[in-house]
Amino acid sequence: MIEFRDVTKRFDDGTIAVNGLSLVVEAGTITVFVGPSGCGKTTSLRMVNRMIDPTSGTVLVDGRDVLSVDPPTLRRGIGYVIQQAGLFPHRTVLDNVATVPLLSGWSKTKARSRAAELLELVGLPAELGKRYPVQLSGGQQQRVGVARALAADPPVLLMDEPFSAVDPVVREGLQDELLRLQAELDKTIVFVTHDIDEAVRIGEKVAVFREGGVLAQYAPPAELLARPADDFVASFVGKDRGYRSLSFVDASGVAVGTAKTVSEPAAAGEWQLVVDADGRPQGWAAPDGSVVPGGSLYALGAPIRGALDAALSSPSGLGVAVDEHGRYAGVVTARQVLDVIESRRG
Numbered sequence: 001m002i003e004f005r006d007v008t009k010r011f012d013d014g015t016i017a018v019n020g021l022s023l024v025v026e027a028g029t030i031t032v033f034v035g036p037s038g039c040g041k042t043t044s045l046r047m048v049n050r051m052i053d054p055t056s057g058t059v060l061v062d063g064r065d066v067l068s069v070d071p072p073t074l075r076r077g078i079g080y081v082i083q084q085a086g087l088f089p090h091r092t093v094l095d096n097v098a099t100v101p102l103l104s105g106w107s108k109t110k111a112r113s114r115a116a117e118l119l120e121l122v123g124l125p126a127e128l129g130k131r132y133p134v135q136l137s138g139g140q141q142q143r144v145g146v147a148r149a150l151a152a153d154p155p156v157l158l159m160d161e162p163f164s165a166v167d168p169v170v171r172e173g174l175q176d177e178l179l180r181l182q183a184e185l186d187k188t189i190v191f192v193t194h195d196i197d198e199a200v201r202i203g204e205k206v207a208v209f210r211e212g213g214v215l216a217q218y219a220p221p222a223e224l225l226a227r228p229a230d231d232f233v234a235s236f237v238g239k240d241r242g243y244r245s246l247s248f249v250d251a252s253g254v255a256v257g258t259a260k261t262v263s264e265p266a267a268a269g270e271w272q273l274v275v276d277a278d279g280r281p282q283g284w285a286a287p288d289g290s291v292v293p294g295g296s297l298y299a300l301g302a303p304i305r306g307a308l309d310a311a312l313s314s315p316s317g318l319g320v321a322v323d324e325h326g327r328y329a330g331v332v333t334a335r336q337v338l339d340v341i342e343s344r345r346g
């Protein structure tokens with residue numbers, strides 16, 4: 001557990017970067033600090049591993065005031081991941097990851113075999129271990145950064161905008177990977193971002209900061225979207241927050257109907273769903289038999305936002321549901337989805 005108790009940081013030039021911050025980061029959760037540029041997220045994060053010390057107030061890690069622990073000892077229990085990964089350019093990927101175990105006195109063989117395990121854990125093929133950082137893509141470098149931070153198996157992981165230098169598709173992949181890793185590792189993670197979508201996607205709790213280093217709201221994502229504490233939070237989480245909050249409502253209540261399925265498109269005077277031999281949707285055939293691209297799929301039981309998006313994006317007006325194997329399971333209309341949303345409003 002990490003606790004900030006009335007923590008303020010004033011830099012020598014008088015800038016107040018963090019102002020009276022009090023919050024608790026529960027053990028084994030991902031907490032996200034989000035807010036516009038310059039509102040004190042990084043400063044708050046760095047006060048956890050003593051890269052910055054507070055001017056007043058107390059930061060506790062597992063009940064101990066961090067100021068009572070010398071920085072090297074403290075940092076052995078705290079992994080740190082930054083934007084651009086911060087890898088050593090002249091060391092191979094494997095040796096980058098093995099750095100901390102080596103510094104902790106492990107033999108070279110043991111440190112390297114641990115590093116190889118970690119590369120696998122973050123989803124990188126073993127061959128990449130021999131390369132140098134510059135020979136990897138941005139997304140791969142970030143994975144190496146995560147592997148390196150995990151090398152000493154620290155209970156706490158601090159991540160400062162770790163995925164902001166990669167493109168949106170790779171970024172979503174890295175977010176999924178982090179969630180998968182976390183389900184396995186159960187670390188206490190503090191993650192800094194200025195992207196509200198990233199925050200609500202990966203955070204179990206989200207702390208929204210405003211200018212002047214003030215905490216505006218600290219809540220689970222669904223609550224943040226449904227009940228922003230004030231106008232600042234409402235505008236920061238965005239005007240489409242109503243739609244976004246549908247990510248936290250599951251689609252299980254939506255009755256699934258059926259569409260006509262075919263294996264070869266043909267003119268049939270009605271919309272037909274083309275499926276492959278295993279029943280996986282391939283696209284829609286229009287009444288004249290032409291194949292029309294478009295239409296997302298959603299998994300049964302997934303968030304209702306996916307069901308609505310599937311219906312709205314479908315050329316036939318029918319959103320296609322698939323089972324856990326990706327096979328056609330039924331269709332819904334946008335009207336059906338909206339009725340369920342309305343009825344849950346109570």
Ligand SMILES: Nc1ncnc2c1ncn2[C@@H]1O[C@H](COP(=O)(O)OP(=O)(O)OP(=O)(O)O)[C@@H](O)[C@H]1O
Pocket residue numbers: 011012013015016017018035036037038039040041042043044194
């Ligand atoms: N060493 C320093 N001396 C003086 N002011 C500083 C120093 N470091 C940070 N600041 C100021 O403190 C405030 C908070 O900075 P911080 O880096 O914590 O913000 P942030 O929310 O992480 O921003 P960003 O999203 O742009 O990284 C800013 O106004 C910044 O200019």
